[in-house]
Each structure stands twice: as C-alpha cells, then as structure tokens.
C-alpha cells in the first residue's frame with residue numbers, strides 16, 4: 001500500500017514548527033553559556049531562599065556526603081550517594097518549577113488539575129527522598145555501626 005502523502009506532508013510541517021530554534025514565544029533567551037549558568041544559579045538560589053524542604057535536603061545531603069567521606073566509603077558507594085542526593089534536589093527543583101507554572105496558570109483559584117499536578121510533583125519528591133533514605137541506610141549505616149562498636153569497646 002502506498003503511504004499517505006498528505007499525512008507525511010502535515011507531519012513535516014508540524015516537525016518544522018516543533019523544531020523551530022528561535023523560540024519566539026520566550027520573553028528572553030540566554031545569549032551564551034555563562035548567562036545560562038547565571039539563570040540556573042538564580043533558580044537554585046530562589047529554591048534555597050524560599051523552599052524549606054530544599055534547604056533540609058541540601059543540609060542532609062551535605063551531611064551524608066561528609067559522613068561517607070569520613071567513613072572512607074568506596075568511590076562507587078560515594079557515587080551512588082551523590083547521585084541519590086542529586087536526584088532528590090533535582091526533584092525538589094522541578095516541584096518548585098511546576099508549582100510556579102501551576103500558580104501562574106490558575107492563580108489563586110481552585111482547580112482539580114492543579115491539585116493533581118502539585119500532588120504528583122510532591123509525590124515524586126517523596127519517592128526520591130524515600131529512595132535516598134534506603135540508600136543511606138544500606139551504605140552509611142553498616143560502617144557507622146561498626147565504627148561505633150569498635151569505639152565503645
């Protein structure tokens with residue numbers, strides 16, 4: 001059977017629209033890599049100043065990395081802990097971004113879809129935090145208990 005040419009043409013047109021590089025709808029586009037980093041830093045700084053949970057995750061994550069170094073965990077174990085902490089912080093940032101977009105869209109009105117979006121984003125943070133606790137429990141707790149036992153003997 002011959003392919004439907006009309007569909008192919010319309011796909012090509014829509015591909016072109018989706019892949020448009022100029023991003024005309026954006027109020028501003030970062031001019032270079034340095035300015036992109038500046039905006040990323042502004043996002044991190046905003047989350048740290050305004051989100052209590054983000055601050056808690058930064059502090060707990062730093063303590064976990066410090067403890068891992070103190071306990072002389074292997075490079076692989078430190079990498080797993082770092083990746084887990086990074087995932088929690090990234091989830092928290094995405095949660096903050098999504099909250100802002102939802103608030104921008106519905107303002108102070110109640111909407112069932114806004115509730116679903118925010119609840120699911122909060123759920124994603126919770127799942128990543130539980131995974132981080134399990135990873136910390138598996139990698140940090142055994143050497144910590146061994147150290148405490150040998151110190152108390």
Ligand SMILES: Nc1ncnc2c1ncn2[C@@H]1O[C@H](COP(=O)(O)OP(=O)(O)OP(=O)(O)O)[C@@H](O)[C@H]1O
Nearest residue numbers: 095099106107108109110111112114115118119122
């Ligand atoms: N516009 C809205 N419409 C419906 N429900 C909303 C709306 N805004 C917030 N909610 C509900 O209130 C809850 C708390 O909203 P909030 O904006 O504080 O999000 P949050 O993820 O709990 O915040 P944080 O991550 O800072 O603790 C949401 O999870 C959602 O159930």
